[in-house]
Amino acid sequence: MRHPILIASLALGPLATSAMAQTEAPSLGEIDFPTSCSSAAQDAVTEGTLLLHHMMYRMANARFEAAAEADPVCAMAQWGIAMSNFHPLWPGIQSPPERQKGLAAIDRAASLDAGTPLEQAFVDAASKFYDPALTTYPERKAAWSDAQRQVLADFPDNPDAAAFAALAMLAVAPPTDRSLALQREAGALLEDLNARVPQHPGILHYLVHAYDHPPLAEAALPFVQAYLELAPENPHALHMPSHIMTRLGRWEEAADLNRRSAAAVLAQPKIDGTVSDHYPHALDYLTYALLQMGEVEEATETVATLLNTPDMQDVFGTAYAVAAAPARLALEQEDWEAAAALPDIPYEELEWGRYPHALAIVAFAQGVGAARSGDALGVEAALARLSDLKAIMDERGMNYWVTLANAQSGAIRAWQAYETGDPAAHSMIEAAAETEDSVGKAPVTPSHVLPVREQLGDMQRLLGETDAAVVAYEAALAISPNRRRSVAGIAEASGN
Secondary structure, eight states: OOOOOOOOEEEOOOOOSSTTOOOOOOEEEEOOOOOSSOHHHHHHHHHHHHHHHTTOHHHHHHHHHHHHHHOTTOHHHHHHHHHHTOOTTSSSOOOHHHHHHHHHHHHHHHTSOOOSHHHHHHHHHHHHHTOTTOOSHHHHHHHHHHHHHHHHHHSTTOHHHHHHHHHHHHHHOOTTOTTOHHHHHHHHHHHHHHHHOTTOHHHHHHHHHHTOSTTTGGGGHHHHHHHHHHSTTOHHHHHHHHHHHHHTTOHHHHHHHHHHHHHHHHHSOOBTTBBOTHHHHHHHHHHHHHHHHTOHHHHHHHHHHHHTOOSBOOSHHHHHHHHHHHHHHHHHTTOHHHHHTOOSSSOTTSOGGGOHHHHHHHHHHHHHHHHHTTOHHHHHHHHHHHHHHHHHHHHTTOHHHHHHHHHHHHHHHHHHHHHTTOTTHHHHHHHHHHHHHTTOOOTTOSSOSSOHHHHHHHHHHHTTOHHHHHHHHHHHHHHSTTOHHHHHHHHHHTTO
């Protein structure tokens, strides 16, 4: 075993010409993560692990590559590269380059002496995700989750084993489980850990993820504040608390956090010449908060800034944001013609074949806009496009997004029926709302682009069923508190 070093509080320096060059920079928190790597590599391994816990994956990858350069036989450097190219909680799947890089790293790690049983356990758990016998992303993620939880069972006193185990629970928590059993289990584990290791970034970060659900959001508030204080200039540490503010309908705080997060991204050097997807993600959340505040002018400017930012990272987080934000802008204002006229491809610089689930948002907005503005041909075109995208998602095993696409197409057809006077319109949109509610929202989004439960209230109000409309709007608000359209719908249905 070669010189394990305990690193308590580290600050990440910007990458310089030398892979190990550092300057003083903001804190990332504290972990105790000794490895069997050389002293020259240990700092970079620890920094990389801190960044993993913040989900700053590209920066983490760079630090682990620096560790591998400093110590070519450091197995944990290769583990870190493999983990940096696997994003357990993010929607979407690995890109081909991420898959290739991760496979190469885990193969290299397997050929090295890990040094200690704990390090070997971390390497073995990561290797499960890269098992060539597993063909689908959900299978690989489940295999990793099981193995990562076993690491905690074997090393119950290790905080990082526990933090990664909690992350593993959240990664496989079924979106249809309204009891939130795994989220509650992970939260209880993390709260206990936080009492013992209060400056650990993964513990605080994953607590916010665990409680990013309407019934649990209030419980996250102490940890939100602690996470902000721990890493006040880290883009994701600035953004992630806005999930809770969004869940609670605290729009000014959500907007402020996302302005700060976006600015923090731009203050950092680009990696591979591209703007991190943390930037478009923050701008989508900012757009949503601004629209709930009625700040349409700033929301419009934010969307324009987003769509005119060149060289954004080609990953699903970017694709989602550039598809969703302009759709929100039109739909939240009930500018149906603008929604119907949204371009099929919202941002030219991405490989859109990888993101049918993002393009489905555009087709949904186009379809609802066309139906609400009486454009029958536009409705059929949007439905056909959504059907084609759904078939691709179905083939790829993207079950969550297929369910959402079913709800989206159901809502479009319901509005089409309403415009033609078909009495089945009401039952159609009610069924679509049930479908959407069955899976909840993904962390990538502050809200479904136009919640179907809220649309049910709209239709009931238009049909003169005002009491039922209020019930629907209140149900929408139970999921998305303080949504501007639902609040206004209740007022209008109640004659206020």
